Amino acid sequence: MKNYLAETSFIDYSNTEIKEISNTIYSPNTSDTDNAIALYLYVRDTIKYDPYSLTPNTSCFTASEILKAGKGYCVSKAILLTALLRSINIPARLGFADVVNHLSSKKLLERMGTNIFYYHGYVEVFLNDRWVIATPAFDSNLCEIAGIPPLEFDGKNDSKFQKFNDAGNQYMEYLNEHGSFPDAPYDLLLEKYAHYYPALVKSDSEASSGDLHLEMGSE
Template sequence: MEYLESSYFFDFESDAIQELIAEFKDDSLSKKEIAMGMYTKVRDHWKYDPYSISLSKENFRASAIAKNPSGNCVEKSIVLIACLRALGIPARLHLGKVKNHIAAERLIEKFGSNELTPHGMVNVHLNNKWLKMSPAFNKSLCEKFKVEPLEFDGENNSFLQQYNSEGSLFMEYTDDYGHFTDVPLDFMKRNIKEHYPHIFDTDENITEFKL
């Protein structure tokens, strides 16, 4: 299946990814248990950081992201997909657009909008069905903003925190770009530049911008 293959981006043969999955190479674990454990590890091992945008191809490799202390939603999804594929579980990248309603001031200051795009999550294939899961928001961040962390039970979709614990609207999906076998970097570049043109230099050769 194509969703089990390695690629330039999902380079799961790398030492960095093999180290991440080592504890899950256990024949006593079911694929459901592996997916749940791997999801939680990626969710909480990297702090969520939406304020750093890089369009350099090298920075979207799972092995490179794995060495960073933080990552945005797409980056964390790439790592999780690489880990799942390495463990024999089909997985693919799913992209969309979301609107953030809590702690939106800094987003508006940096991006000129409280919409984040492309927002990344993971589709995982378990028990003959595709499930959605989002490893973006680490547990400590959720606690800070009084939002229940997303848990994945291996049986149901887990990708949207619509409200925080006080009942305030937290986030909503406003567009769905569908799923991809590999990282669609050209699409992502066009999408980011279309939505946030003011943060890019007019020179098209500029491919990286740190906020």
């Protein structure tokens, strides 16, 4: 279990800004479950979901840098939530799966070249003697634009992407599970993204531009 409480170069929870957030949200008079829910909601709604922020730079995978940027894609947000949870001594690890996303902007799908999101990231949290999934990727604002209820997390049941949107249309399918990791598998992710998304993953100077919130709103 100590591996899921450890600090790493990516999960750098002793960073001053991360500790400030933890100290602000954490309540010593409540349960681990309630504290985990509060941190989940913070990451889900405060950190803007931005798939265009994906770059090979390590800052894209470092919790303190993600917090500073105020945005990130699914893996980035999962890394930040993992760091915040470990900062209050709640074991957490990263999980990955390939998913089909039926709801995205035309621009993003064209840039990706597929509607399969490879190595989609989420968090597994150890609460009440069991691992439970939390997925903080899509913020409430984007969900409202897309007509999707924001994904809730109660600390007891796995929180995955909804299968259907408000209109009853299929939203997300899980294809392959890749297991859990105690730290961000940086080299593995870059290898997979470079293979599947060569037009999306670029150097900092060539970072993809776009705003999924605006794109979804205009479609």
